[in-house]
Amino acid sequence: MSDVNNATTALDAERAEKEYSGPMLAADGTPLKRSLNRALRRQKLRALLLIAPLLIFVLVTFIAPIADMLFRSVENEIVQDTLPRTTEALEQWSGEDGTTPDAPVYKALYQDIYIAQERKLHTRLGSRLNYELTGASSLFRKSGRGVDDIGEVYQDQFEDLNEFWKKGENWNEVLGSDAWLAQIKDWDKSAGTPQPAFEMRDGIADIFPQTAGYYMIFADFVQNEDEDNLYKEDPWPLIYSAFYDDLTGDTASVIASYSGPGATEIAEAAAAATGFETVDYKEAFTKIDKDWGASPIWGTIRAYSPRFTNGYFLNSIDMQKSADGAEFRPENERIYGTLFLRTLFMSVCITLSCILLGYPVAWILANLPARTANLLMILVLLPFWTSLLVRTSAWKVMLQQQGVVNDTLVWLGVVADDSRLALINNQTGTIIAMTHILLPFMILPLYSVMKTVPPSYLRAAKSLGATNWTAFWRVYFPQSVPGIGAGSILVFILSIGYYITPEIVGGTTGTFISNRIAYHISSSLNWGLAAALGAILLAVVLGLYYAYDKIVGIDNVKLGG
């Protein structure tokens, strides 16, 4: 039964298809639907191509740099990159306050700092850690100068034992491959050919693992960064201490059967090494600076050894990392919370005063005859053509205690000469100056919206018996709200990120969070913290925008028409 039914339905469908839709074909024989889709796709692609330059421009010059900058707020590779061995060895340490790590960590520290100071990276790390721990900057600078002496203990002993160990050539003969040795001996710097890259002798890394490892780093540095002839270059003291470790370490038995170049000298050194004076790395570092013998610096290195950190974000909400998780900073160091709130509060104040001042102006502009309105419009736009700095500095002259405003008030007898008003270098100054500067951003959207409100509505309201106030409040005002919305968004978002005006007229109570961001970008060079503060500011703005959209609706914002 069902089979029969099915067959009929299928037949019906087939017939229907033939009768009605039958694949409609375009001129070239392809189904019309497909052809249309293709045409639409081509059109979309063409449209995309048209905006591509702009899109790429925005991506490359706007989005990418911002993303890159914000990424710095969590990025923290410098500690691990500069002290790879130390951070690894430090994992064994309990981290308890009052304790210091074991000897192997200090040895790793010596190796890391030696390499870092050759590459001039140790002071950079010092500045980075100084943001977290006062004194790290000079600690690393001092240690960079001090590590030379530590390694020379072994260097001197090897060199006293046999002159052979003094020369870079001899080291290269032992460690370099025959092919490379032949090339480097032929190499002539003045000919302009690149220096043949160092190549390790086969199997040497198994016999002298540490020496080989550090020699590779040394060779790479000499050839690529210093661009000196490696063959003639005497090795770093670091190589000697690694060589000592190999001679007295696990591979001592393998070394005994070594028969390559320099075998006699190596056998002699192996015999003598056991009697060498040794270096106590911990003691040596504590001698450079007693801070190495205390827990704070180690705690800081450990806390900041991961590749990513939340430390900058903690800092920017007045917290800090401590041994037992995040905690608030002491009262006398908290500042960012205050500044964020102040920035928001003052931006709201500025937006409100812009509405209060801008609304009547826009209303007048919208209701005057075109000729007069245009003339007045020039006055509104005039500030745009004056440098921001000039306008702000002019406010200084106007508002200071011996300034124009105060002088006038004293002359009028409104205030006494000895109690002149403090109008600048405080919040008042910032609000006045920024209201003036941002006012056009409020007037213009208001004006263009008001222009579209037909004057007949007001007349109609009045003719129906409304008072002036009711007609304005119930009829005119609601129609101008989209303009207020647009103007407020513009003014608020611009003012939240304002920097130069608060810096000049804000004193101590009228500065914004952006002034601290600028300080960390250009003075303290703490770009990570600046990025974290910026990220928070961006998040706050996006959050407010979202809230605005939910409450007012972004569709209700009009810039004109």
Next chain:
Amino acid sequence: MKFTTTLLASSAIVGAGTLAFADAHGNMAKEMTLVSWGGAYQSSQDKAYVQPYLEMNEGVTAVWDESSAEAVAKLRAMNEAGNITWDLVDVVAADAIRLCDEGLAMEIDADEMLAAAPDGTSASDDFGDLLVSDCFIPQIVYSTTFGYRTDMVGDTPPTKICDVFDLEAYPGKRALEKRPINNMEWALLCDGVAKDEVYDVLATPEGQEKALAKLDTIKDNVIWWSAGADTPQLLADGEVVMGSTYNGRLFSVIEEQKQPVAMLWDAQVFDLDGWIIPAGLSDERLARVKDFVKFATDTQRLADQSQYISYGPARLSSAPMVGKHADLGIEMAPHMPTDPANAENTFLYNYEFWADYRDDIDAKFQAWLAQ
């Protein structure tokens, strides 16, 4: 025989000399971008050694970029972008140390790169202790000190730094820089801390509290400045009764603008300003910069600079050559911060201390300011 040897030897020297000359002048860039502070200071540099150098080297041009205030951040950005567009940058010593630490400035060998004094003293001895960083080439010694309105202080003008903290004797506003450096030292000094213990005290949290507490006594009467031009303007407008700024700015208020302002040299803080060469310049540009720097920091040129601005030359050998102001015709020596009469009680900016404590104390200082 002897004659031949001499001849051979001298021709060898001439040959070597020619070679060195060709090497030095053949591959030099034709253009330099110099970075400085703008204003009177940059123009003193321009007149004292940039224009003379350009006259000596035809075809070479120099472009000024007035970015010294943001030099550290900009150099770091250039370095990250791998495109260094500056050849020589004028910075204060503290910034030079930072740039050196960050690997953004080139290390220099003073004796090899800088000219010796006319009497043969090596450059490193001539500059002496002022070579505070491996990357720094000092030019001038300036000081941060106070100026006061002579018409607003009554019959007993201030003579001591602690008069700044004395609101009863000298009522009115003061202008102080919006950063802890210098202010903290002055505060401690006036809170009874001995001069040679100031930094030991300031290194402790209690000492920092103490300094802020002292500043608290005048906090309501302070206008905080962040640009060097602020204090001169505030003094000229009578907005403050006294204020700290760079001594050269005060010189121009007093001598060039003839304002009723006088210097208070007590406890002035010496600081240095000089050149750094950015790391990573190409060989041609580096050769040009080295050639210029050697000329621009020799004894005569540094002495010449003091004809245009009241900052002390950084070389010992330049000091006796300081003459009269080029336009005003007044003797410059008494206006130098290093003049014995002015330098009775001085501080030297403690670079090492502030490199360590700057971040920490600045956080506390800013939190205190915002309260």
